[in-house]
Amino acid sequence: MAWALVSTIKDQLSSFIASEFSSIANVKGEVQKLESKFHIIQAMLNDAEKRQVKEEAVKLWLDKLKDVSYQVDDVLDEWNTAMIKEKIEKQQKDEEEKAETRAAKKRKVWLPVSIPNLFQHRVIAREIKELNEKLDEINKEREMFGFELSRAIEVVERPKTTSFVDVAKILGRDEVRKDLVSILLGEGNQKEERSPYVISLVGMGGIGKTTLAQLAYNEVKTHFDMKVWVCVSNSFNKYKIAMEILESIQYKSPNMTASQSSLESEILEFLESQSPNMTALQTLLETICRKVEGKKFFLVLDDVWNEDSTMWEPFKLALKCVANGSRILVTTRKTRVAEIMESVSIINLKELSKEDCWLVFSKIAFFDRDSNQREQLEGLGRQIVEKCKGLPLAAKTLGSLMRFKRSIQEWKSVLDSNLWQLEDAEIKSIFAPLLFSYYDLSSPLRRCFSFCAVFPKGYVFSIDELVFMWIAQGYIKSNANMEIEIMARDYFENLAIRSLFQDFEKDKDDGKIIRCKMHDIVHDVAQLMSKNECFTINSDINLGLDYKNARHLQLKILKEAQIPESIYSASNLRTLILVFQGDYNLSTLFQHFRCLRTLTLNFEYGDMLKELPDVVENFIHLRYLFLHKYDDNLPETICSRNYHKE
Known part of the structure; x- marks a missing residue:
């Protein structure tokens, strides 16, 4: 992330030095010093960024560097804005003077283009000198870390057209899926029905709870009158959850008449105008109860964390009116959550077997490779899969990473990496495979990925919105042969084919991805890298x-x-x-x-x-x-x- 930021600063400094304004401002020497220091520091940033995960001192040093880099970026951008403003104002003034003097044909005296006033000269000179002094201190501190040099030029390549590999059908969960579907459909000898009938999928992060729930949801949805999926995540906001349930019921109910639809729209419009208080919540729940009464209802509450039973109680009461055969499916990392929600059936998801984990990994890693390449790399691949500890997300992410590594040496490099030696057990088992994918990204892509941490977990990304934000931040390197929006979309696809996004929604006309999500664990990595x-x-x-x-x-x-x-x-x-x-x-x-x-x-x-x-x-x-x-x-x-x- 720091590498890309410093690279951007270097490009701006080079442009500034080459312009006529640096001599006007009398800061050319200071800017050249800045550029030289950034050039030296950049050669060490790849090593520094990898070491920051384990070394807090390196992390603090990088934070200082990024802070100064942002300040330099702001100063140069402010200067550039002043230049543009001066140029526009001068053009306007020239137009006015031309109009006034055209008849008299007076001789026009031209001034140097876009010269800021003397006060701006002094301000920019003082700010750049102060930043140079700050960078001197940072440059001295980096000597104590003994960073390895790296002078590789990082370029974001266009992704291949055959980018996405579907692994939905090879999860190694066939038996669990069959059991879950059977319970959802009420088959076999079930315990005495209660309303609502709650089933919980429990397991650690990255184990495949949401994916399994999605498979089951799509398989049984035709057996229910109404279906709703709500991503709950860390904060159990009762009002928001109730709103999402009611909105989903209104817009997806197949038997709703035009008058009913109009009525529900009016109810929603009224509720949206109210504060999210208990009165509004009660009105929402009463409306939901009327809508689902006597209906066979299927509700999925994905990623529930809250262990307070009083938060769940209003929903349990509101949904008692559903027809027999209705189901609520909960995914959670906590057994306690399943218990307080009074789950009739609790399915604890275990790690994948070694062979099933290998199937997930190999289908992606060996995609589009011939049998000879597969034979050469399979031994190393199976050793890498051992490190996945049976986690489907880890296998999928590492498979996406190894797919783009062609040589035996590259595969050995991943297997022997010190990233596997992280001390924290949870970070080692869950984060390490994702950190490999992160550090394998070019620095511009790292910035784009880390930026996603500003959005909450479970957020549905609009691809257009996301790429425009990347462009606004200056993350997309310009290319004279390609429009910047097309380049920004290439950046997104590079991240997507590495399994850093999921749940893709595509345009029906051109097949392009228009919306997607990010797995919670992947989001955790983005947060870790943008702390x-x-x-x-x-x-x-x-x-x-x-x-x-x-x-x-x-x-x-x-x-x-x-x-x-x-x-x-x-x-x-x-x-x-x-x-x-x-x-x-x-x-x-x-x-x-x-x-x-x-x-x-x-x-x-x-x-x-x-x-x-x-x-x-x-x-x-x-x-x-x-x-x-x-x-x-x-x-x-x-x-x-x-x-x-x-």
Whole structure:
């Protein structure tokens, strides 16, 4: 991640040195010193990034380097913005003068192009000198770590057209799947029916709970009148879960008449306008009860963590009215969750057998290889599979990694890597295979991957939204032969074919991926690699964290909740994704964030953003603005910029 950032800074510094403005500003010498230091540091960053997982001192050193690099980036971007502004103003002035003097045919005196005023000269010179001094200290500190040199040029290649390998049918869970389907359909000698009838899939992260639930869901869905899938994740938000259930029932119910649909829309519209309190929750649950009463209902609650039985009680009562044969399927890592939800059947998923794990790995790793290559690499492959410890996610991810390694030496390098020697047992068994995939990425792709940690677990990514955000952050290296949006999509596909995304939804016309998700464990790795930079927080939860090094933040402000003052320290934010309910003074919030490249404003529950504050004119770095539920004009100060609204 740091490698790509430093690489971007180096390119900007080189352009600045080559321009006429460096001599005008009298900072050329300082900029050349910066470039030279970054060049030296970059050669050691590949080793530093790998060592940061085990060495806290290296992690702290990288944090210092990234902080200075971001500051340099901001200064150069501010300077470049001033240049562009000066150029535009001068062109406008020239146009006016031409119009005034054309008749008299007076001789025009031309001035040097785009020269900022003297004050800006002094500011830029002082800032660059201060940054040079900070980088001097960082450069001295790196000597104590003895980093290995690496001068490889990292390029993001276009993915092959035959990128995706379907492993859904080779999970090695045939018997478990049959048992689960049998229970869901009520076959065999079941215990006495109770409503709701709850089945729980329990197992560690990466064991395949969600995948198994998806297979069973698709196999039995025609046997139920109504089907709903809800991703619960860490926070058990009763109001949000109830809203998702009701929305899914409304839009997917096959027997709903037009009048019923209209009525339900009115109910949802009313509920969305209310605060998420107990009264609104009760109204939601009563509506759900009326909709599912007497119906054969199938509900999947995926990734449940909360062990508080009182959170589950309102749903259990609301769903007692369903018909016999209805089912609730829960996936969780905790046996306690299955118990408090009064599961009639608990299925504990165990690790895959060695042979089944090999099947998952080999189908991907040996995809499109001839029998001779397979024979040469199979022995090493089976040793690598031993390290997967029976986890399907690990086998799938490592298979995707080894698929692109052609030589025996490359396979041996993975097998002998010191990443397998991580001390923490859980990190070793779950994270190590994913860390291999992370470090095998080029540095630009690492930045794109780590950025995804700003979104919450279970988030459904819009590919267009994601790639535009990457572009706004400057993560996509320009190529004169290809449009930047096409390049950004290539970046996404490179991550997808390495099994770092899943649950793909494709466009029916052209087959392109339009939406997807990220596995929870993969998301954990993204968070690990972007620690202290990416945050997702709710205003009602006081995490007590320090946000001074935060660069990307998703903030959800519940209606009538206070904006946590602790986030005001995040003055270096480059991304702010604000999800909020109610009327807030955004001017007060925005005045703390002057470095934003990306700003997303998403009103929930029927509200509408009335006005965008004029303070946004200070966002001189802003590249991407997304407005959801906004019906007014933009302030004149930014009306010429690219933005998107719904």
